Structures are given as structure tokens and as C-alpha cells.
Amino acid sequence: MAxxxxxxxxxxxxxxxxxxxxxxxxxxxxxxxxxxxxxKGVSAEQMVELLESGLxxxxxxxxxxxxxxxxx
Numbered sequence: 001m002a003x004x005x006x007x008x009x010x011x012x013x014x015x016x017x018x019x020x021x022x023x024x025x026x027x028x029x030x031x032x033x034x035x036x037x038x039x040k041g042v043s044a045e046q047m048v049e050l051l052e053s054g055l056x057x058x059x060x061x062x063x064x065x066x067x068x069x070x071x072x
Contacts, residue, residue: 033061041070 034044042064050060 033064036061036064039069040064040067042067 033047037044037047047060047064050063051057055063
């Protein structure tokens, strides 16, 4: 996965800087969930489908953690 950085531009006010920081934190969290899913044999697309079908993020994480590790 290509690394993306949300670097605040000069002149951004505090709110914009905080929003950029929050986006970066969210991006890293999503990246970690995708890596966990891959380790457990669940693709990012499958996780999106599960979320769209009504699963909460907490339930998705519980589901991934409960799965046997995929050695493929």
C-alpha cells in the first residue's frame, strides 16, 4: 500500500491542522485493520461489504480477531 501523508500547508489554521492530524490517525487505523484482515484471509472489499451490511467497526474487529489465521 502506498504511503500517504497529510501534511498541513503553511498558513492553515489550528482547526485545519487538527483535521489533517485526525485524517492521518484514521488512515493509519484503517491501514492496520486492512493488514489484520489480510492476515485473517478477509479482503478489504469483503470488510467494506460487511460494514455496508450493518456490521459495526467493533463487530468487524471482533469477527477478524475470532477468525483462524490464514497461512496463505
